[in-house]
Amino acid sequence: MRPMRHISVRRLSVMRGLIFLMACLIGPAAFAASADDIGAAQSIISAQEQAFARDDAATAYSFASPALQTYFRNPDGFMSMVRGGYAPVYRETALDLPEMSAIRAAVRQLLVGHEPYPALVVDGTWNLIEANAAFAVFTESAASELLATPCNVLRLALHPEGLAPRTVNLGEWRAHILRRLRRAVIRSGDADLARLLEELRAYPCDQPEPDAELPGPGDVAVPLRICHGDRQLAFIAIIAAFGTPLDITVAELVIESFFPADPDTAAFLAERARRR
16 A cells, blocks of 8 residues: 655635535636636635635625625624534645544555555545555556656546556546546636646547446446456446545545446456455
8 A cells, every 4th residue: 555645735715515605706707617717716715715714704704795795694604604614724734744643544444445446545636645555457557757756646547658548438538537627627716727637638539538428338337447458347436535524634635446347357356456
């Protein structure tokens, strides 16, 4: 298993689950993916975040839309909502500090417990934090520079020297990843994610990319199908996060667990684990 390492997590001004606040705060225009809209959203979000961090209720409240100001009536009511239900706006603690030991232990237990199937943990920009031993099935034959810290798993997935050449349904999987990343850009207004999206879009793909995720025969989720030697492996993924985070770092952690999508893949992974 990869060792836990220090991470630098991008700052959050609103946390997951507070999309309605962002929508009311900066309006529908913020949900267009243009550079101007992203920049405007970033400016407002950054200013409100600074007000939250200073416990400056009046300034934070001033950035709220008229509808939200009417709903919460005054700065104190608005800040009570933030403190009571959305405390992660306040603190960001490095993952390697002693107070995060319970989080590190929980992450490791989840990763180890998921073997012999692959699982990984990423931060808010999809940089790899930790992975279990089974994750190596995705990294074999990848260029070493793609695996160097910080290893971005979306870049690893779509880069022509990463997993892309081994991905049987690259067009479908690429479309899924780009849609997921575009939603994150729109939601957060994060310039780093916007640049990553443009980089990934520029990577070559020799397969059609569907506009919608249409299931194939027997599919119940978008599968990841890869070649491994002379066999084909199929996976489905489950994404999880901490349910009650009170810290930005914890709120940003995402656990992605891959499960075999067919009996042959399950048997191969079990045998591979026995041989390790």
